[in-house]
Every structure is written in structure tokens, then in C-alpha cells.
Amino acid sequence: MTLYAEDGTITISITDKAKDKLRFFARKEGLEDSFGVRVGVKGGGCSGLLYTLSVEKDSSPEDKVVDDGGVKIFIDKKAYIYLAGTQLDFSDGLNGKGFVFENPNAKKSCGCGNSFAV
Amino acid sequence: MxxxxxxxxxxxxxxxxxxxxxxxxxxxxxxxxxxxxxxxxxxxxxxxxxxxxGRISATGADVLDLLNRLSTNMVESIEVGSGARTVLTDERGRILDHLQVFNMGSWTMLIVGPHNRERVMEWIDKFTIVDDVETEDITxxxxxxxxxxxxxxxxxxxxxxxxxxxxxxxxxxxxxxxxxxxxxxxxxxxxxxxxxxxxxxxxxxxxxxxxxxxxxxxxxxxxxxxxxxxGCIPGPEAELTDAYNPLEAGLWDSISFNKGCYIGQEVIARLDTYGKVQRHLVSIGFPESAHVECGSKLSYEGREVGSVTSVAQVPGRDGLLALGYVRKESATPGTKLTLASDPAAKAEVLTTASGTQPEAESQVAI
Known part of the structure; x- marks a missing residue:
């Protein structure tokens, strides 16, 4: 998996299935198609670090903003190093896990997949 | 200085x-x-x-929320004027510190083991990524x-x-x-x-x-x-170390089993659910002649089952009183143990740590 784009910036990507779901949740929150996906990391969870995910209208000055095929991704600068190369997917079906982070930096993950260690 | x-x-x-x-x-x-x-x-x-x-002052909007994600007990809802005991555990579910957390209004007081001030502050700092949390050692x-x-x-x-x-x-x-x-x-x-x-x-x-x-x-x-x-109360450096987990130390009152994830939670939940706690903290009475010290090995019917972690001379009592971790089969009060180094030194398990129930673990059939 590529961690850095040709211009040296960190890549974070979203699968088409996850984009569809994100658009669905953005519409539910009245954001129509003008939204960004905020992905972040905070301390805690079984393995020490937890993913956070939300849809928001605007980025903040503390964010790195990445555009993945028309979907904007907002990443807090402090969380950036933990997420390099991460792909956000969506796992559906009866036993699906919902949004899933495929993070090449994660050396360990907990059973539910929401927590990881680097 | x-x-x-x-x-x-x-x-x-x-x-x-x-x-x-x-x-x-x-x-x-x-x-x-x-x-x-x-x-x-x-x-x-x-x-x-x-x-x-150790006494640490923690300030910022996310202090209790972060501590809730890092430790075993439900601390996010502690109101001003109240407190709780909780355990900082590592990824293996081992004890880093058994601390007391009090909501002082504009700040949160953490009372930690004498040697753990820097360690606890570093641990909190390590997991403060986007949270609003600052710590200060006020010891x-x-x-x-x-x-x-x-x-x-x-x-x-x-x-x-x-x-x-x-x-x-x-x-x-x-x-x-x-x-x-x-x-x-x-x-x-x-x-x-x-x-x-x-x-x-x-x-x-x-x-x-x-x-x-x-x-x-x-x-x-x-x-x-x-x-x-x-009182069979585990103490810093002796029983509250990363050689043990909170269930072995009998810290059941400091653990919430339904609050959600924290570091080490999967391990602790599994130990509890499947009754896999292998040893328990107990107090042990020794006869007057026995030479006991921290680290002394304990045996049951010739097999080593644990070791001594603290020793005291209790006024009015003949012989030393000790705390130690022993295998669960030998942790029931009344069990006769000996010192591995001196089989003639007969000892007896007196009590198990608060809340520890070696005979009534929550074992499930799978």
C-alpha cells in the first residue's frame, strides 16, 4: 500500500462502497453533497488508540485536507501520522462491521477493529 | 529539585x-x-x-473522558465532589497503577503510587493525541x-x-x-x-x-x-505491579465490566468470562520460627504455587503475616502451605483479597 503520493503527501483513501455510505449519512445530516469526512485518532480502546469518524460541513485550520475522487477527507494534523496509507472501507451484511479502517501502521488491532496499536 | x-x-x-x-x-x-x-x-x-x-493535577475538558478510555472503572461520569478508584492497565491487562480519581471542580486529582508519578503522567501524555488534557505533578x-x-x-x-x-x-x-x-x-x-x-x-x-x-x-x-x-490490601510496588492483573489482585470494585473499551479490556473481560484467573492475592500466616521475606517461594504438597510479596510483624501475633500471590487451587482460606526453602515451616492461607472468589468464579460453558 502506498503511504505517500508522488508529491510527498500522505495518502488516505475511501472505497466506493464507503463513499456511498458516507454520502447517505451526510444527506441524513442535511449536508447534501457538500461535506467532508473527518477521520481521527484518540487514545483508548482495547489496544491503545481509537479511530473516530464523522461527516462535517467544513474543515478546521488544524486539518490536513485530502481529496479522494471528489470526497474531501479532513484529518487533524496530530492524527495524521497514525493514519498514513489508511483505506476506509464499509463492511455490510448481517455480520458486517460497518466502517472499517485498513491501516498499514496498525501492528495490532482489537477484536472489534475499532482500536489499534502502532 | x-x-x-x-x-x-x-x-x-x-x-x-x-x-x-x-x-x-x-x-x-x-x-x-x-x-x-x-x-x-x-x-x-x-x-x-x-x-x-504521588499527586497529579489533571486539567482540560477531556480529562475524565480520556481516563475512562484508559482505565478499568467508569470514571467519565464522576461528579464534582466525588471520586472513584480505577486501574490503569497495559495492553496485556497488567497493572500500571491503582489510582484514585477525584473531581475537584476545575481540575481532577489523581493519587498514584509513590514511584509512579512520572510513569502515569507519561502514560496519559502518550495517549493524549487530540484530547484537551494537561497534567502537573503537585506531589x-x-x-x-x-x-x-x-x-x-x-x-x-x-x-x-x-x-x-x-x-x-x-x-x-x-x-x-x-x-x-x-x-x-x-x-x-x-x-x-x-x-x-x-x-x-x-x-x-x-x-x-x-x-x-x-x-x-x-x-x-x-x-x-x-x-x-x-486487611489483605495490595500495595504499590509490592502487589500493584505489571507482573499481575487487577483480577488477581482482587480489585473487582475498581473494574466496570459494562462500560466499554479501555486499554487491556479484552484481556480482562476474557479472564473473567472464562474463569481464567490463574492466581489470587492472599494473606498468609506463618509460624514464629519461619524465616520469610519478599520473594520467598510457597509450596503446596511439594509443588511450588506462588510467592510472598509483602511481610509484616503484626503486634499480638506470633509469627509473621504476609501477602502473596498463589495459584487459585491453593488460594482458599485454610489451605496449608509451606515455604519452598523450608518444608517444616507450615503456613496457612487466611484471607483472599477483597472480592476475590476463587470458588465461585463466573465460569461459562462453551
Missing amino acids: EPSRSPIHDAASGSGASFVEREPWPLVSSFGDVASEYEASRSSASLYDSSHL LSTAMFTILGPQAREKLSSLAGERVGGLEPCNWTAASIQGAGMQVLRTDGAGDPTYEVIARAEDAPTLWLAIRDAGITPIGSDAFEALRIE
């Missing part, structure tokens, strides 16, 4: 204290009569200088006394006011004695109402002398350790 003495060192010295070298400074071992100090704690009230324990600018015994509530109340006497467990209030301000925390570490007095270091001698003069007997670490070990 680390002060080399407790804030009440001189006051204690003037009261006939003997000292024992410990980190971070010499602790009072006794005031000359351990038996009287022990007896006062059992029948009246006593005063122990706990200033060597050296403050003092802390433990007041215990069946008359602790009555005597402290008459000295510091009715608000102190009316404190519920795990609550705190501001109070003063002779104009010296303090915070009084009710912690109930050993059965009867137990209080921790926190004050500015410069006020500590005044407060210590006033409490002593109100008939609350000063005690040293010899008596305090005897009480702790008799």
Missing part, C-alpha cells in the same frame, strides 16, 4: 519518630511503640503521613495524611467540622483547621471510614500537630503495613 524529606519530617522528628530509608524520602517507621500505634488504629483513630504517594507542593480507625470520623469531625463527618464514601469536601485550608477525601481503604487530608506543604506541620493534639495517634510505616497486610 526533589525535596529529600516529607513536609512533616521535622514535626515527626520532634515527636520521637524513627525513620527508614525509602524513596522518595525517609518514612517514619514508628514513633517508638508499634504495638500502641497498631492498637490505636484498631480501637481509636490514627494518623499516617502518606505524603510520599512536592502538597502533603497528604491518612486518618483511619473506628473513631476517625468522630475525631476528625469534631476537629474539622460536620461537613467532614457527613462525608459519604468516595466524596470530598474543603475544610480547615486553625485557619489552614485542606481537602478531606473519604476513601475507606480498610473497612472503617478512612480519610485522606490533602493540604499545601507549608501548612502540613500545623495540620499534622493539630490532628495529633486532638488525640489521633501518629503511626509509622511498621504499624500501617501491619494493618494493610492484615
